[in-house]
Structures are given as structure tokens and as C-alpha cells.
């Protein structure tokens with residue numbers, strides 16, 4: 001008797017919610033830290049509660065979900081948590097624009113997005129849900145911050161902020177648009193404020209070395225982090241100046257020292273400032289340099305500008321005097337803010353020398369005989385030293401060592417390592433963030449809030465009608481007594497950068513005691529995260545900060561793991577073409593839903609007139625090329641949407657959204673449902689070919705899921721489905737149907753549960769085991785054997801490879817065609833070559 005549910009189509013609208021409730025009820029996805037099973041921690045980057053789930057979330061979380069469900073089927077105790085990166089600017093913007101409270105806005109968004117995630121049937125442990133804006137989370141963060149402070153990893157110093165002189169407020173970088181305040185339109189000024197810093201540079205070497213151990217990370221992400229950390233080994237040395245002073249420079253190419261033809265200092269270098277004090281032309285030049293952008297990238301492309309100070313710098317080896325310039329392409333923040341310029345081998349110096357008519361000398365050549373080869377641009381490559389006095393003939397590496405040795409011997413310099421990485425400024429002059437737990441006292445200075453007074457909770461009654469930090473102007477919040485001397489004192493009103501919130505959330509997911517941030521032993525049960533999945537936009541900052549926090553916490557003895565994420569995967573985008581019309585200079589965009597694409601072009605449904613079809617690009621609200629996950633779930637059900645996210649494109653590539661694609665997925669859901677309905681309990685008999693295919697598919701799909709090659713797994717499941725549909729009823733076919741159900745269960749969990757239940761398997765498929773593979777069935781496969789009678793080909797047999805001789809002989813003799821050819825004659829001899837040939841002699 002087949003279940004009568006199979007008489008009708010699979011109804012996702014009804015089944016999805018029912019199984020979601022069943023999972024909640026059975027608490028199947030709650031991770032047990034005390035479980036004796038091996039552990040697996042699968043984590044996707046937690047979302048910012050911006051309002052609604054977008055399609056990128058759906059793709060990201062579907063991938064993680066398949067892996068988490070698969071791991072559970074393989075006998076692991078799985079931790080697959082979810083939470084909310086809930087602090088940040090958008091909530092404050094909403095408060096200012098709509099007059100809502102940031103907390104209310106955030107928690108409403110969380111409720112909406114949680115409901116949407118539930119609709120997708122993700123196997124998440126909601127009992128461990130975190131919102132970073134919850135005092136129960138950020139209070140622990142404050143405690144950790146105090147621990148880092150006690151360990152000397154937190155300090156204060158003056159640093160520049162963006163200051164809006166009209167609104168009288170500090171602006172976040174994203175609030176500065178083209179150099180102006182986003183609200184006031186006023187030109188933004190740099191102001192110096194005392195700010196909090198985390199000493200990430202103390203771990204620079206270790207953060208760099210650690211990258212070498214992260215085999216499970218994409219190379220490109222490791223390279224990006226390496227460049228960001230930017231270790232550079234070189235020489236710092238001093239030039240004696242003609243005015244009796246000295247100037248220190250930093251170079252990574254001491255081997256090119258004989259090619260130095262001038263010295264250049266940054267416009268804000270003390271030497272330049274000194275010159276400007278008595279030279280108004282110099283002062284004017286410096287002012288001019290400040291007008292351009294100041295980022296390294298902007299300076300890279302800006303035209304090279306210089307001012308000759310008239311000072312000479314004595315070359316340490318030749319004794320020659322080199323001119324000293326103030327130059328716009330030298331940064332004050334890197335190295336010493338001054339350089340020896342080698343135009344032959346550094347392109348910036350080459351451009352500058354060309355412009356100002358300074359000598360360009362070759363000091364590195366492919367071989368000594370090429371010493372006089374002309375230079376049409378700077379040559380940065382390797383080679384041997386030429387035109388370089390005592391260095392001539394030496395290889396670059398050797399010459400570097402030699403110059404450093406001599407400079408050190410002369411006492412005018414030393415080998416030095418310079419890092420691009422800077423300490424992390426974590427102060428934000430904003431309301432919606434973790435309050436930095438310190439108090440400023442006139443008698444005692446900066447005093448940490450005692451731990452038993454944590455959390456320092458944000459006040460709720462705040463006013464966003466005027467610009468600036470509401471904590472600063474709150475009537476009472478900042479007035480406290482000093483914990484040390486009891487005098488009236490002032491609370492710190494800066495809050496922490498939201499990147500701090502996401503630097504340790506994966507630890508709190510693993511362990512959530514009430515009285516401390518986490519339990520070290522429990523964390524050790526789960527960490528490192530086995531698979532972390534998220535967007536490439538977090539390749540540098542978030543991942544570096546999380547790696548730093550983990551090290552810093554290990555440094556204070558709070559955890560004993562260094563690398564938080566063993567494997568990292570960065571998924572591609574979901575894309576779609578855009579539709580638009582020109583309205584004067586403006587481009588008006590339309591959603592795919594508003595457009596009829598059935599003809600060759602595209603027309604707007606509302607007026608039948610054509611619209612322009614644009615490029616296939618990442619779905620984004622501003623271009624309106626979006627589909628709302630909730631709409632497509634309503635139309636096709638969660639499983640079809642999940643299946644679409646996994647099909648077609650490799651997960652690291654972009655996935656073009658298509659109506660035809662999702663419809664195909666919807667049809668496949670029904671096709672599987674019909675196939676499940678063909679399970680025939682009374683069928684008997686074997687089908688070796690199908691059995692082999694089934695086992696091979698199970699093994700291959702497992703490999704694919706472990707490699708996150710979901711599209712390959714999907715393709716194999718399609719194949720096995722087709723083969724099973726074609727096969728006649730048999731016990732083997734039933735086994736194949738049951739296997740397909742299990743294979744798709746991580747991907748289409750609702751359909752699988754419904755099928756599992758309808759087939760009377762009992763229990764939840766979410767708690768079932770992954771199908772066993774019989775290794776014997778993986779051995780390849782089938783061979784075609786020629787059957788001859790008296791040396792003439794009479795038939796061919798398709799048999800399992802390695803079939804024993806006696807069985808082959810029996811099959812050959814049973815062949816109708818062979819029997820016809822033998823015509824009753826007595827068999828005298830049978831020659832069998834396994835896997836190849838049977839020859840019957842009569």
C-alpha cells in the first residue's frame with residue numbers, strides 16, 4: 001500500500017511549516033557540548049539585521065546548511081548557530097531619519113529576518129542565538145576588553161577623526177561623501193581626539209606566520225591578508241645634510257644605494273616643516289600637496305610634485321651630495337617619511353627624476369655586461385649589481401646583506417623590519433555600539449569599570465533630533481563616581497567599532513555561561529570552526545580582526561586556540577540582468593517582476609513599452625535587479641529555492657538567477673516526489689547495474705559535499721534519479737529510491753522528511769544516517785566480453801568486471817545466439833579470458 005499522500009503533488013506550502021515545527025519540537029539541531037561524538041562546527045558569517053533577508057544570505061546559508069546536515073548524518077555532533085551583528089550605523093540613521101529607536105528598529109528587523117530564515121528550514125541551533133546589541137553579549141565583550149587592557153593590549157592616544165564643523169560632530173568614514181558631511185554638506189575637517197587602540201601590531205609576525213598554516217583558506221584571501229600586514233625588510237640609515245642636520249630614510253633595496261640620485265621627504269616631515277618656516281615658497285608647496293587625497297592609492301596615481309629645498313645629503317659611500325626634495329608621493333606614516341630615491345629601479349622615482357631632470361642610473365642588470373643598457377622605465381627585477389663600486393658583480397640578495405653590514409659597522413644605520421599594519425583604532429563617537437568600560441577621573445585618570453559593575457548598559461532614553469553622540473549629551477548617563485576615589489567622574493562616551501563585536505562571537509556561540517564570556521574547556525570542544533563561509537568582502541578586516549582577537553585571548557589565557565577558522569570558503573554572488581529607462585540624465589530601474597521578458601527584448605508590463613536590458617550584475621536594491629526570497633519561497637517552496645542555490649554554478653562563482661532555472665527546480669521537486677511514490681514494497685530481485693550506480697553516487701556525493709562542490713553533487717543526483725526512473729521495479733530500485741531520498745535530505749529537507757514519513761521509515765530524516773557504501777560496489781564496473789563459437793564472434797555480454805571464469809562460461813553457453821550457432825553439438829572445450837573473451841569449441 002503506498003501512502004495516499006503520493007496521489008497528489010508535493011505541497012511545499014503546507015509541508016515546509018509542518019516539518020520546521022517538527023524539528024523545533026524534537027530540538028534536533030541543538031548542539032550538545034557534552035556529546036561523546038566527534039564535533040563539527042559549521043559557521044556562516046552572521047548577518048547584519050538590515051531589514052530583510054536577501055538572496056546572498058540564502059545562498060550563503062544554504063551552503064552551510066547542507067554541510068551541517070550532512071555532517072550530522074555522518075555521525076558528528078554539529079554546532080551550526082546563528083545570530084545578529086546588530087550594532088552599527090544604519091540603526092542610528094534610521095533613528096535620525098524615521099524617528100525610531102535604534103533598538104526597536106534592530107529588534108524588529110531581527111524578528112523579520114529570523115522568521116525568513118526559519119522559512120528556509122535551516123538546521124540552526126536557535127537556542128544559542130546571539131544579538132551583539134544585547135547587554136548579555138556586549139557586557140562580556142566589555143569584560144574581555146578589560147582583560148586585554150590589563151594585559152597591555154589596549155591603549156589610548158591622539159588620532160585624527162572626521163569633524164563636521166556645522167553639525168559639530170564626528171563622522172564615520174561612510175558619512176563623509178566627497179569630502180563633505182553627509183547631512184550638513186560642510187567640508188569635513190581632521191580633528192585630533194584621544195582614542196582607544198588595540199595593539200594588533202604586537203601580533204603582526206604571528207598573524208603573518210599563521211597564514212602559512214591555513215591550508216583550508218583560499219590563496220587569494222591569504223595573499224590579501226599578507227599584503228595588508230605588509231612585512232617589509234630593509235635598511236634604515238641616516239644621511240648627513242649640508243645644513244648640519246641628518247635625515248633618516250627607510251629602503252627595502254639597500255642593494256641599489258649607488259643608484260640614489262636624490263633624497264625626498266614627505267610634506268609633513270619635520271625637515272620640510274623646518275624649511276617652510278623660513279621659506280614661503282616651500283610653505284605654499286606643502287599646502288598645495290595637502291589638497292589632494294592622502295590615501296596610498298591616490299598618491300600612487302597623482303602627478304609627482306616636488307620642491308627642491310637647496311639642502312644636500314651626503315651619500316654614505318660616494319661622499320657625493322644629493323639634492324633633498326619635498327615630494328608629494330612620500331608618505332609620513334610609512335617608514336621614516338623620507339626616502340633615498342633610485343630612479344633606475346623604482347617607477348615613482350623614475351617619473352619624478354624624468355620630470356625634474358635628475359640622473360637616472362642603472363645599478364642592477366641581468367648580467368655584468370649589460371651595465372650600460374639604457375633604461376626606458378624603472379626595472380624592479382632581480383639581477384647583479386653594476387655601476388656600484390664595491391657591490392659590482394654581487395647578486396641583489398648578497399648586496400643587500402653587504403650594504404646593511406657596512407652601514408651597521410659605520411654606525412649610521414641598521415637593518416629594520418617595517419610593517420604596513422597599524423594598531424586598530426576602535427573608538428567610535430556613536431551611540432549604537434558597545435560602551436567602552438572606562439571612567440575618567442580628575443584625580444585618578446583613566447579608570448577601568450570594575451568587572452562586578454558590568455555590563456555598562458546603553459541608556460535607552462536618547463535623543464537623535466540633534467546631530468552628534470547622544471551619549472555625550474545625555475543628562476545623567478555619563479556622570480558617575482570614580483570607582484577608585486569616589487569623586488565625581490565622567491564615563492567614557494565612545495563605543496567600540498562593530499568589528500569588535502564580530503571578532504569573538506564564534507567563541508560565544510560555542511559556549512555561553514551567564515557569568516563569563518565563555519568557558520575555555522567548552523570552547524576547546526568546538527574550536528576551530530571546521531568550515532567558515534562568507535563573503536569575500538570580509539577577506540581582510542573581519543577575518544584579520546577575528547584572528548587577532550583569538551590570539552589576544554590566547555595571550556591572556558582565555559582560550560587555547562590560535563586560528564579560529566580551519567577552513568574558509570568565500571561564495572560567489574547571485575546575479576541578474578538589470579532593466580532601466582533613461583529619464584533625462586537619470587536612469588530609472590525596474591524589478592524583474594515589473595518586466596515582461598518573454599519576447600526577444602524586454603517591455604514594462606504596466607505600459608508595454610520597451611526597457612533597456614543591462615548587464616548581469618550582483619543583485620542590489622539600488623539597481624532593483626533583485627528577487628525577494630520570501631516571494632520565491634511562496635511560489636516554489638523552500639526546497640526548490642535551496643536546490644537552485646546549489647545547482648548550476650560552482651559555489652565560488654557567480655550564480656545568475658533565472659526564472660527558468662527556479663521553475664526547473666520546482667519541477668524536480670515533484671519528479672522526486674513521484675519517484676518516492678514508486679517505492680514498491682512487494683518488488684523483489686536485483687539490478688546490479690543500478691546497485692553499482694547507487695553506491696557510486698553515494699560515495700561521490702559525499703566527496704562533493706565535503707569539498708563544497710554542491711553543483712557536482714546535484715548533477716550526480718540528477719543522473720541517479722534518471723537511471724532509477726528508467727529501471728524496472730526491484731528490491732534494488734527500492735534501495736535506490738530510499739538512497740536518493742537520503743542524498744537529497746541535506747538539500748531538500750522538507751521534501752525528504754515528507755517522503756521519509758510517507759514511506760513509513762519512522763523518526764526524522766534529519767536524524768537519519770548517511771547511506772552506507774559497499775566498497776566492492778565502487779570497483780569499476782562493467783566490461784563487454786566477446787563470445788565466440790569456433791573463433792567466430794556470435795554475441796557480446798555486458799558483465800561486472802572481474803566476473804569469475806565459471807560464471808562467464810555459464811553465461812556464454814546460455815546465450816541464445818551461441819546455442820543457435822552450436823546447433824546441439826557437444827562442447828569439447830571452453831577458453832575463457834576474463835573480462836575479454838569466451839571461445840567455445842565444439
Ligand code: ANZ
Pocket residue numbers: 232250251252253256329330331332333334335336337338339340341342344345346380418
Ligand atoms: C630605494 C628603492 C629602490 C626603493 C628601488 C624601492 C625600489 P615597501 O616594499 O612597500 O615596504 N618608501 C619608503 N618609505 C616611503 C614612504 N614613507 N613613502 C613612500 N615611499 C616610501 O616599500 C618600501 C620602499 O618604498 C622603499 O625602498 C622606498 O623606496 C619607498 F629600486 O628605497 B625604496
Ligand code: ZN
Pocket residue numbers: 441442443444445482483484485486487489
Ligand atoms: Zn578617582
